Amino acid sequence: KVAEEHAVRPYMAAQRRISEFAKGHDLKNRPHAMLWLSKVYGIPAGMYACQVWGTHYLREGSEFESQLQKRHLCSLRRILGVKNSTTNWPVLRECGQEPLQFFWFRASIKFFNSMLDSNSEVLRRVLRADLSLASFDSSCWAAEVSNAFGGMRNGDSFKQNMLRAEKIPMQEFIGDLRYRQQKVWRGADVFCPRAVNKKVVTYHKWCGNSESGPRGAPFCIPSYLFKDLDKHVLRNISRFRLRAHHLRVESGKWLGGSSICDKCECGEVQDEKHVLFFCKCTEVRELRTRYKDLFEEMFKTLRVFAPPSNADFIPFLACHHTITDSEINAFLNQDSYRLLRFVSDLVSIFDTG
Numbered sequence: 001k002v003a004e005e006h007a008v009r010p011y012m013a014a015q016r017r018i019s020e021f022a023k024g025h026d027l028k029n030r031p032h033a034m035l036w037l038s039k040v041y042g043i044p045a046g047m048y049a050c051q052v053w054g055t056h057y058l059r060e061g062s063e064f065e066s067q068l069q070k071r072h073l074c075s076l077r078r079i080l081g082v083k084n085s086t087t088n089w090p091v092l093r094e095c096g097q098e099p100l101q102f103f104w105f106r107a108s109i110k111f112f113n114s115m116l117d118s119n120s121e122v123l124r125r126v127l128r129a130d131l132s133l134a135s136f137d138s139s140c141w142a143a144e145v146s147n148a149f150g151g152m153r154n155g156d157s158f159k160q161n162m163l164r165a166e167k168i169p170m171q172e173f174i175g176d177l178r179y180r181q182q183k184v185w186r187g188a189d190v191f192c193p194r195a196v197n198k199k200v201v202t203y204h205k206w207c208g209n210s211e212s213g214p215r216g217a218p219f220c221i222p223s224y225l226f227k228d229l230d231k232h233v234l235r236n237i238s239r240f241r242l243r244a245h246h247l248r249v250e251s252g253k254w255l256g257g258s259s260i261c262d263k264c265e266c267g268e269v270q271d272e273k274h275v276l277f278f279c280k281c282t283e284v285r286e287l288r289t290r291y292k293d294l295f296e297e298m299f300k301t302l303r304v305f306a307p308p309s310n311a312d313f314i315p316f317l318a319c320h321h322t323i324t325d326s327e328i329n330a331f332l333n334q335d336s337y338r339l340l341r342f343v344s345d346l347v348s349i350f351d352t353g
Contacts, residue, residue, distance in 0.1 A: 007048040008068055014045035015075055031225045031234065034079045035095050038072075046072065047103055051111040054104035055141060058148035060180060063099040064088050072100060081235030082244040089184050090203040090242050096213050096221035098181065105177055106170075108145055113167045131163055151183070152176040182218055193325065194269065199243045205325040206272055207241040207332055223335045236344040240272065241332065246351050247271060263350075266319055273328060275346060277317045283349050288315040291342040294334075 018037045027033045046068050057066045064070065076095045077086055092099060115127045127142075134143040146162045149155035153176050161168050188204040213220040224237055239245045248270035252259040261270035263281035268274045275284060277295075288295060292315070317323070332343075 004053050004066065004068060007046055007050060007053070008071065010048050011042060011046035011068060011071065014042045015071075018042060029229075029231055029234070031079050032221055035076070035097070035221060035225070038075060038079070038095075039097060042072070042075070043100065043103060046100060047107060050104040051108045052141070054101075055108060055144035055148070057101055058105045058108065058145065060148075060151035060183075063101045063181070066100065069100045080238040080242070081231070082238050082242055086242050086244045087199040087203070089200050090208070093185075093203070093208055093219050094222065094238070094242060096217065096219055098178070098217065102177060102181060105148065106174060109168050109170065109173055112145065112162065113170070116165060116167055128165060131165055134163065151180045153179060178218055194271070194273070197249070202243055202272070203241065206328045208329070209333055210329075222333065224340050227337065227340065229340060233340060233344040236347040237340055240343050240347050243272070245347055247275060268319065270350075273323065275350065276328070276331070277323055278319065280316050281349075284346065285315040287342065287345055287349065291338055294331075294336070294339055294342060 015038075018034070018041055022028050022030075022034060022037065027037075054066075057063075057069070064073070073088055073091060074084060076091055076097065077084055080086075080091070080094065082091070112127075115123055118124055130140055130142045133140045134146060137143060138147070142162065146159045149158045149162075152158065152173075154172060155176070158168050158173060158176075184200060185204050185208075188198070188201040191198070191201045191205075193202040193205050209220060209222045211220045212218060222241075224234070229237075243250055248257070248259045248262065249272075259269050259271075261268055261274055261279060261281075263270070263284070264279050266274070266278060266280060268278060270279075279285075332339075
């Protein structure tokens with residue numbers, strides 16, 4: 001942990017320079033640009049000597065133990081405008097980024113492979129000695145790296161390669177590491193958001209963008225982060241998607257009391273699904289009526305939001321109607337300015353209590 005502090009300093013210096021650059025070029029309200037700068041300038045600064053000190057954080061389940069990772073998550077939350085307690089995995093996915101563990105582990109394996117090819121006899125002998133020590137001392141470099149392969153599909157093969165001083169195939173390793181780190185989303189896939197009430201599940205099923213990112217990254221940045229939006233609109237949208245809002249499903253946890261909607265008489269949990277489609281509160285009904293073009297096509301097959309031509313628009317769904325998780329996800333990931341304004345106005349209604 002002492003060695004990690006040597007990486008914290010250049011990382012924080014990089015973040016300061018990013019902030020100064022963004023201020024000088026009017027990029028503070030351009031979240032996609034800020035996220036790109038964080039990825040190409042901030043993360044490399046946080047990799048200083050990570051092949052040496054980062055081995056302690058390479059095991060499955062230790063993705064967020066590092067102080068450097070915690071600082072990086074804080075910077076991402078500031079870009080999105082959400083509170084510091086917002087759940088880690090959804091924040092990373094919303095920003096199209098991976099845990100720093102991915103970069104540290106990849107760098108460590110590249111370091112190991114390069115030592116095998118080194119023209120320095122002394123370095124090769126030191127590596128062989130450390131590999132021999134791995135079976136006796138779990139704190140040595142080779143032991144920490146080889147034990148970090150747990151949870152990978154080919155983890156045993158990678159471990160044997162390392163202990164036999166054989167190269168680890170990089171592309172296969174990177175694919176396995178990403179597969180391990182996406183375990184949280186595969187686990188969320190089998191649950192219903194209302195059944196388990198976990199933020200990771202809710203985000204994955206209702207809000208998460210499933211499109212792959214550039215250069216093999218598992219996820220891409222959602223389209224709203226590329227839009228020219230007012231700061232409060234951007235913040236409201238991020239809060240809604242990451243469950244950092246004041247809906248009773250969330251506020252009830254830290255204020256106490258029921259999570260049932262207090263604005264209408266439906267008797268349902270006041271969550272994202274309820275306020276989007278079911279809440280009969282006067283303010284919400286008026287808001288849906290203003291943005292009825294967002295709902296008419298989506299609910300045409302249900303014959304609820306598209307009644308006969310001589311009838312008025314019905315600005316809510318009845319409790320017996322069913323909306324699937326995939327329909328909610330498709331609705332929230334539309335590339336539409338009007339949807340973004342609707343979501344922001346909706347969050348503002350419930351912010352006022």
